[in-house]
Amino acid sequence: MNFAPLILSAKLALLSTSLLLVIAAPLTYCLVYFRFRGKFLVEALVGLPLVVPPTVMGFYLLVMMGPDTVLGKGWQTLTGRPLLFTFAGIMVAAMIHSLPYAIQPLKSAYERLDSRLLEMAHVLGCTPVSAYFRVILPNTISGLVASAILAFAHTMGEFGVILMVGGSIPGKTKVASIAIYEYVETMQYREAWMLSLALVAISYLVLLAVNGLSRRSEHAA
Numbered sequence: 001m002n003f004a005p006l007i008l009s010a011k012l013a014l015l016s017t018s019l020l021l022v023i024a025a026p027l028t029y030c031l032v033y034f035r036f037r038g039k040f041l042v043e044a045l046v047g048l049p050l051v052v053p054p055t056v057m058g059f060y061l062l063v064m065m066g067p068d069t070v071l072g073k074g075w076q077t078l079t080g081r082p083l084l085f086t087f088a089g090i091m092v093a094a095m096i097h098s099l100p101y102a103i104q105p106l107k108s109a110y111e112r113l114d115s116r117l118l119e120m121a122h123v124l125g126c127t128p129v130s131a132y133f134r135v136i137l138p139n140t141i142s143g144l145v146a147s148a149i150l151a152f153a154h155t156m157g158e159f160g161v162i163l164m165v166g167g168s169i170p171g172k173t174k175v176a177s178i179a180i181y182e183y184v185e186t187m188q189y190r191e192a193w194m195l196s197l198a199l200v201a202i203s204y205l206v207l208l209a210v211n212g213l214s215r216r217s218e219h220a221a
Helices: 004-033 039-046 054-064 070-079 087-112 115-123 128-139 141-156 160-166 176-185 189-220
Strands: none
Touching: 004 039, 004 087, 004 128, 004 141, 004 176, 004 189, 039 087, 054 087, 054 160, 087 141, 087 160, 115 128, 128 141, 141 189, 160 176, 176 189
16 A cells, blocks of 8 residues: 555645744734734635635646746746646645635634733733734634644645646655545545545544644633
8 A cells, every 4th residue: 555645645734734824823913903904805815715616726826836927937946946746836735725724713712812911912012023922822822733733634635726736746746635536536446445544534633633622722711
């Protein structure tokens, strides 16, 4: 049994989730605590991957990352390699598609935070940045962990976007979900069964972790 696609999926999920949290945390902070024109447009744009079909999202990412686009040319200039049909390309696609899954738990955690803590931080002279690291982050760790878990799980099972942007290159872009699809197409049901079982087990563990965090947050509240 070849578990290389599963290992590649885990690598993709781990790296993309780590980078995604660096983006999602400050973005969520701005969406929750700052008021600016067009905020509702930004919120709708961030949540777009939740409602747009993965193949549609993958198609537009395929166009955006092409060798003749600003993004594609910029990446080619920096690395000397194309962005499409590479591990870096599917990682970018996975981050964009998993962004709302990372933001929603953080947003809920930030909104539950006692506003008096931030008021006290402001009175004591904390800047927005220092207030985030000294007040918000220590009191919303459970939200950050839940965000990481959901983003990781969503990336592990991603199919449509990854297939459109990365294709099915063994060792580079052929993740577990794509391997399962190809196994079924070629009637290799045993291999498809084993990989599917592994993904189901991972999904179940993710749900257990999220439920445990939710109960802990309720007890703390």
